[in-house]
Amino acid sequence: MSTEWKVPKMADLAAAGKEPEILFWVGCAGSFDARAQKVTVAFTKILNECNIDFAILGQEESCTGDPARRAGNEFVFQMTALQNIETLNMYKVKKIVTACPHCFNTLKNEYPALGGNYEVVHHTQFLQNLIDTGKLTIKGGGVFQGKKITYHDSCYIGRVNGVYEAPRKILEQLDNQLVELKRCKTNGLCCGAGGAQMFKEDEPGDKRINMERTEEILDSGATIVAANCPFCITMLQDGVTASEKQDDVMVYDLAELIVNNNGIH
Amino acid sequence: MLLQQIFFALVTIYLSYRAFNLFSRIRRNILLGEDEDLTDNAPQRWKNVFLIAFGQKKMFKRIVPAVLHFFIYAAFLATQIELLEILIDGFFGVHRFFADKIGFLYPVIISTIEILSFLAMIATVVFLIRRNVLKIDRLHKPEMKNWPTIDANLILFGELALITGIVCMNGADVCLQEVDPQNYHHTGFFAISSWMGPLLFGWMDAGFLQIVERFGWWLHIGTVLAFLNYLPISKHLHIMLAFPNTYYAKLNSRGEMTNMPSIMNEVKSMMGIGDAADAEAPPADEELPAFGSNDIFTLSWKNIMDAYTCTECGRCTSVCPANMTGKKLSPRKIMMDIRDRAEEVGANMDCGESQYIKEEVRATAKKITKENYDDGKSLFDYISKEELHACTTCNACVEACPVMINPLEPILKMRRYEILTDSAGPKDWVPMFTSIENNGAVWQLPDARDKWTEELN
Numbered sequence: 215m216s217t218e219w220k221v222p223k224m225a226d227l228a229a230a231g232k233e234p235e236i237l238f239w240v241g242c243a244g245s246f247d248a249r250a251q252k253v254t255v256a257f258t259k260i261l262n263e264c265n266i267d268f269a270i271l272g273q274e275e276s277c278t279g280d281p282a283r284r285a286g287n288e289f290v291f292q293m294t295a296l297q298n299i300e301t302l303n304m305y306k307v308k309k310i311v312t313a314c315p316h317c318f319n320t321l322k323n324e325y326p327a328l329g330g331n332y333e334v335v336h337h338t339q340f341l342q343n344l345i346d347t348g349k350l351t352i353k354g355g356g357v358f359q360g361k362k363i364t365y366h367d368s369c370y371i372g373r374v375n376g377v378y379e380a381p382r383k384i385l386e387q388l389d390n391q392l393v394e395l396k397r398c399k400t401n402g403l404c405c406g407a408g409g410a411q412m413f414k415e416d417e418p419g420d421k422r423i424n425m426e427r428t429e430e431i432l433d434s435g436a437t438i439v440a441a442n443c444p445f446c447i448t449m450l451q452d453g454v455t456a457s458e459k460q461d462d463v464m465v466y467d468l469a470e471l472i473v474n475n476n477g478i479h
Numbered sequence: 480m481l482l483q484q485i486f487f488a489l490v491t492i493y494l495s496y497r498a499f500n501l502f503s504r505i506r507r508n509i510l511l512g513e514d515e516d517l518t519d520n521a522p523q524r525w526k527n528v529f530l531i532a533f534g535q536k537k538m539f540k541r542i543v544p545a546v547l548h549f550f551i552y553a554a555f556l557a558t559q560i561e562l563l564e565i566l567i568d569g570f571f572g573v574h575r576f577f578a579d580k581i582g583f584l585y586p587v588i589i590s591t592i593e594i595l596s597f598l599a600m601i602a603t604v605v606f607l608i609r610r611n612v613l614k615i616d617r618l619h620k621p622e623m624k625n626w627p628t629i630d631a632n633l634i635l636f637g638e639l640a641l642i643t644g645i646v647c648m649n650g651a652d653v654c655l656q657e658v659d660p661q662n663y664h665h666t667g668f669f670a671i672s673s674w675m676g677p678l679l680f681g682w683m684d685a686g687f688l689q690i691v692e693r694f695g696w697w698l699h700i701g702t703v704l705a706f707l708n709y710l711p712i713s714k715h716l717h718i719m720l721a722f723p724n725t726y727y728a729k730l731n732s733r734g735e736m737t738n739m740p741s742i743m744n745e746v747k748s749m750m751g752i753g754d755a756a757d758a759e760a761p762p763a764d765e766e767l768p769a770f771g772s773n774d775i776f777t778l779s780w781k782n783i784m785d786a787y788t789c790t791e792c793g794r795c796t797s798v799c800p801a802n803m804t805g806k807k808l809s810p811r812k813i814m815m816d817i818r819d820r821a822e823e824v825g826a827n828m829d830c831g832e833s834q835y836i837k838e839e840v841r842a843t844a845k846k847i848t849k850e851n852y853d854d855g856k857s858l859f860d861y862i863s864k865e866e867l868h869a870c871t872t873c874n875a876c877v878e879a880c881p882v883m884i885n886p887l888e889p890i891l892k893m894r895r896y897e898i899l900t901d902s903a904g905p906k907d908w909v910p911m912f913t914s915i916e917n918n919g920a921v922w923q924l925p926d927a928r929d930k931w932t933e934e935l936n
Contacts, residue, residue, distance in 0.1 A: 288770065
């Protein structure tokens with residue numbers, strides 16, 4: 215297929231006097247991390263396929279400030295957050311979708327106190343809504359039919375924001391065998407990246423947190439791990455690779471699973 | 480009889496007064512924290528109290544300890560009726576005051592108490608076994624050494640004493656109703672002591688039975704009064720604080736860290752946005768304000784109430800990803816440390832020595848207040864930076880706590896102190912901070928943020 219994938223930018227639309235329905239907040243990982251970029255691309259393709267009226271901020275987007283705030287650096291958080299809110303309010307943004315649970319949480323729960331009020335959805339919720347409203351159909355008999363898939367609840371989508379069902383509903387439609395991990399939903403185990411851990415070495419201990427989670431994943435017998443967070447994907451992929459199971463167990467974002475299932479290329 | 484009445488009144492009033500003072504002291508210690516308004520949305524707060532505190536909803540995530548604990552909890556609630564009767568009997572020198580006033584309800588109530596007490600006894604024995612024989616992992620972490628373990632066992636033995644008291648008191652009473660109906664009126668059938676009383680005490684004569692009855696009665700009320708005075712130095716305080724602690728638990732999203740308006744306004748005026756841009760800059764000679772928390776005075780009162788409510792069950796620590804992978808962080812220890820520090824400060828304030836007043840105001844200060852307190856120590860003497868740095872903010876501890884304690888909040892407040900006031904923190908974080916500040920991204924990369932769009936087609 216030679217579809218031309220479009221990624222409109224807010225500034226261009228504004229110059230043409232247009233306001234898109236929804237802003238796709240890409241996030242630092244989605245923009246720069248080679249692995250997370252693939253998720254960004256997959257989600258962009260779905261947005262295109264479903265004819266969603268969206269745009270990105272592009273160069274005008276900054277880190278939401280989540281890791282700085284959780285590390286304790288409120289100054290850096292406020293600087294980047296207030297800058298973002300200036301930009302978002304300038305474009306009169308009302309609705310935001312993001313594929314990063316940390317961006318999602320900060321935009322949704324922390325920006326209001328700073329003067330940024332938006333309707334924020336995570337891409338798993340957005341995708342589920344596309345399916346519910348018939349805009350997106352998951353093709354039957356896809357590549358995942360009969361495969362054993364497990365789902366890793368990220369802390370900031372799961373326990374922190376209480377989204378457990380939307381991602382699972384999507385997985386059920388992929389015609390696979392969903393196996394739950396021992397620690398799931400409210401009891402889900404962290405991948406080890408949150409709270410700015412991603413950006414520093416571990417404190418002394420006898421194991422890395424991502425290895426603890428990876429062992430549980432390997433025990434489940436699943437060959438595919440569905441995740442919803444770029445940082446979880448990095449941590450779990452590292453764990454799988456360190457266990458030398460990278461040929462047997464694949465770590466994917468839900469958007470990638472849909473793209474692969476539906477053959478959107 | 481009159482002598483007993485006077486003795487009872489003196490002991491009860493004295494021990495209640497003493498307990499009241501100890502509780503007032505804890506209230507004072509809690510209020511050493513910063514003010515925080517947690518009174519919005521009262522209907523939701525009452526709902527939480529009903530479901531989580533009274534209903535024990537969060538306990539039931541672990542079914543075995545939840546059911547066992549529920550027996551003890553239900554017995555505790557039901558026994559309050561019997562306790563009320565004991566107090567009336569004690570003060571007015573009567574015997575089983577309610578017996579001839581509420582008719583058939585009396586044996587129903589007493590039977591309920593007896594059945595629940597029997598279940599509570601089983602639960603207590605199982606708890607002793609879990610703690611001391613099976614050595615359940617979460618009950619044997621490093622912070623549980625010495626006093627916390629003794630404390631836990633003392634509470635369980637105290638519960639056995641309460642139940643023993645009821646068995647003796649009711650069992651002997653049932654026997655006495657047969658041999659001395661003049662003084663021991665028939666009360667109706669008691670579910671357990673009506674058959675267990677004769678079995679245990681049936682061989683005794685009236686005099687002996689009276690001794691056993693009085694022994695049980697005094698053992699029960701004595702243990703209650705002892706508990707009342709013991710609670711303020713024990714993890715068992717949760718039987719009281721669980722209720723207000725649940726009521727005052729934060730209702731906003733777990734994902735929201737408390738905003739710091741002072742920093743927000745400063746950054747706003749720096750960036751020249753909003754009303755803050757017009758506000759005058761603070762005078763330059765003013766002392767740099769401290770941000771975050773290094774001691775109980777800069778935690779909120781709710782953080783300190785959390786610490787006093789903690790019953791050291793360790794559910795938080797057992798689900799903490801850092802702790803289970805061998806890091807030093809234990810959310811339970813954080814709460815125990817805050818409580819211990821509050822106790823230390825409280826004790827120093829009570830002793831009133833001027834060495835605990837800041838040097839610069841020592842000459843003029845009349846007494847120790849939370850504003851002028853200084854003992855040269857802080858929470859950092861209890862909680863190490865290594866512990867603080869290990870937290871992933873995953874909220875598993877917050878989710879796990881059955882009494883709505885939030886161990887994450889003080890951890891993050893102390894991180895703020897370390898970074899903002901001490902300008903310290905893990906050096907690995909510095910590039911992330913500078914990169915966000917200078918490039919608007921967590922990594923310092925040469926590429927444009929939207930470079931991925933170029934490779935899309």
